[in-house]
Amino acid sequence: MTDPVLSLKGISKWYGPLQVLKNVSLDVYPGEVVALLGENGAGKSTLSGIIAGSRTPSEGSMTWLGQPYAPATPREAIDKGVVLIHQELQLLPQLSIAENVFIGRWPMKNGVVDRAQMVRRAQEQLARLNLHIPATRKVAGLSTANQQLIEIAKALALNAKLLILDEPTAALGGAETEALFEQVRKLRSEGVGIIYISHRMEEIKKITDRIVVLRDGERVQEFADSATPVRTIVESMVGRSLDRLFPTLPVPTDRPILQVSGLSSPANSFRDVTFDVKGGEILGIAGLVGAGRTELVRAISGADPISAGSIRLEGEELRLRDPTDAIAKGIVMVPEDRKDQGLVVGHRIGENIIYANLDKLGGRWITPRVKRSFAEIAVAKFGVKGRAEQYASDLSGGNQQKVVIAKWLMRDPKVVVLDEPTRGIDVGARAGIYDIIVNLAKRGVAVIVVSSDLEEVLGVSNRILVLAQGKQAGILNRDEANDVSVMELATI
CATH class of the missing domain: 3.40.50.300 (P-loop containing nucleotide triphosphate hydrolases)
Incomplete structure (x- = not known):
């Protein structure tokens, strides 16, 4: 196997007296999709933030393409090729789709923003996701699903070497999800490393190569095969036997x-x-x-x-x-x-x-x-x-x-x-x-x-x-x- 594109060693994080990550190590290789699973509060978002430069670890070290890696800001991480697509939307509603896709890195021509190029390139990224909306349209008023696809289009436009997808399909329907999966597979074939965070087990089995489980801030399990039974994965996440997910429903009244x-x-x-x-x-x-x-x-x-x-x-x-x-x-x-x-x-x-x-x-x-x-x-x-x-x-x-x-x-x-x-x-x-x-x-x-x-x-x-x-x-x-x-x- 080739060397990892990203390697984490002994990452810990405290917020005051509260320790949210405990000695977590993780390698991500080029051209693989690693599922990062765990209950809410397990430390997934904190770990993603450390990788993407929005948080700093209290202990531990990281390497990127074999070199020391410690981004102080998300911009430093993006410049290296690390892109995080957040679960919560971070678009500016009064700007156009194209402006949101290229915000902070406008294509320039003769010292001014090349709007024609910006709109054309944004439209290309939307088309990759089967989103047929004019890139000149404002984000305000778009559905949550379409805004999520625009967030993904922003990341695709960055030509990332490592992509972190945090609940990317939470607001998407079946057709939009399949379009995203098609892009994930294409990026994987191009050698991009991907960390995929989701609570939808059917997605994990469909799109990921291996599974890493966090619980209470610690790495507790790795499954080398994404075909591992869902029950086994979930029980490692929650640390207990999973008897049933849906309660018995009561009988409604006639009124x-x-x-x-x-x-x-x-x-x-x-x-x-x-x-x-x-x-x-x-x-x-x-x-x-x-x-x-x-x-x-x-x-x-x-x-x-x-x-x-x-x-x-x-x-x-x-x-x-x-x-x-x-x-x-x-x-x-x-x-x-x-x-x-x-x-x-x-x-x-x-x-x-x-x-x-x-x-x-x-x-x-x-x-x-x-x-x-x-x-x-x-x-x-x-x-x-x-x-x-x-x-x-x-x-x-x-x-x-x-x-x-x-x-x-x-x-x-x-x-x-x-x-x-x-x-x-x-x-x-x-x-x-x-x-x-x-x-x-x-x-x-x-x-x-x-x-x-x-x-x-x-x-x-x-x-x-x-x-x-x-x-x-x-x-x-x-x-x-x-x-x-x-x-x-x-x-x-």
């Missing part, structure tokens, strides 16, 4: 809580959708990217307008002008982008929980003791691994998601909508969120779950509404729903 009839969007993103959700029922919503799933649940939650149809809650027709109206009536939504839409990441956990519940805590004046007590109850009730006074930005993705869920569930809502509730979350944290969802149903709450993960929507739903190109393709009962029947409807 509809939410009734949606002939609902349509002014932008035509969904049309003439009709369904109900009973008390104690979990309704899954499935469909390909662009099918109108998120737009539909945003309308139900008051975030987007409707052009036709009605929404009834316990028989009362609602006139929702904004999310405040929906929240007041008892409809809450956990959005797909927890950092941009669900949290104030620079504020404390307790503050985030309080913001959604000010009216429940007495209105204008709330004592510190009442705020602290309320937040601590929410943190304990929903299994957030953190303290109320911690900043949300310090939490893993799974625990940030639990904070978003906790702040809304403390309102005792009648309808809970969860859009991609486990996006970018590890298997262990997923199981905890599934338990929360099922416990809501057991209390008689009507629950709607939107998910791009077909296994998830099949495992957690009593019934599944399938959308195809904005149209309602059908509703499947649990006993008739499987991956084939759902995809047949989704591709009508």
Whole structure:
């Protein structure tokens, strides 16, 4: 085997008294895809940041192409050929796609930015990912899936020698994922080393050559064959036997809580959708990217307008002008982008929980003791691994998601909508969120779950509404729903 393109020896990292990485060693060779797996908080993002120059190790050393390597900034890493595609989107919405792809390294001609060349080269990278959008278009308003592909296009334009992909398919559908995999295989054949971080086990088996597992900041296992049984891999990640992922679902009542009839969007993103959700029922919503799933649940939650149809809650027709109206009536939504839409990441956990519940805590004046007590109850009730006074930005993705869920569930809502509730979350944290969802149903709450993960929507739903190109393709009962029947409807 050739020499590694990147070699890590004894990497450790402390944040004050907290040690998040413990003596981690890792080699990555040219032309191989190494899966880096572990639960949220296992140290994957910290290790990736050290490799990519956004963090510095407390101990240990690295070599790049056989030479000492210690990037002080991401720019130094990029100049060497190391590119990290973050799980969280880092685009500037008011700039064009082309400007985002080449930001900080504009193609120049006669001392000015060569915009024609910039747009042409950006369009080439988009085409590699089968993304047919003008590179001159602003990023603002694009779907999360398309923004994720633009992040990937940025990395492709850098001609990286080592590419770190952190949950690159979390917001992508099947076709977009396959286009990404095609590029990963092409880069591998060109000798690029790739570190691939994902919680989707089917991807790991399909695209990676070997698997390295972190747990609690330590390297605990390596699997030389990506065909290793999923159960074996997951149990090494969580450090315990994995009995089951999806809880047993309760039997819904016969009483509809939410009734949606002939609902349509002014932008035509969904049309003439009709369904109900009973008390104690979990309704899954499935469909390909662009099918109108998120737009539909945003309308139900008051975030987007409707052009036709009605929404009834316990028989009362609602006139929702904004999310405040929906929240007041008892409809809450956990959005797909927890950092941009669900949290104030620079504020404390307790503050985030309080913001959604000010009216429940007495209105204008709330004592510190009442705020602290309320937040601590929410943190304990929903299994957030953190303290109320911690900043949300310090939490893993799974625990940030639990904070978003906790702040809304403390309102005792009648309808809970969860859009991609486990996006970018590890298997262990997923199981905890599934338990929360099922416990809501057991209390008689009507629950709607939107998910791009077909296994998830099949495992957690009593019934599944399938959308195809904005149209309602059908509703499947649990006993008739499987991956084939759902995809047949989704591709009508």
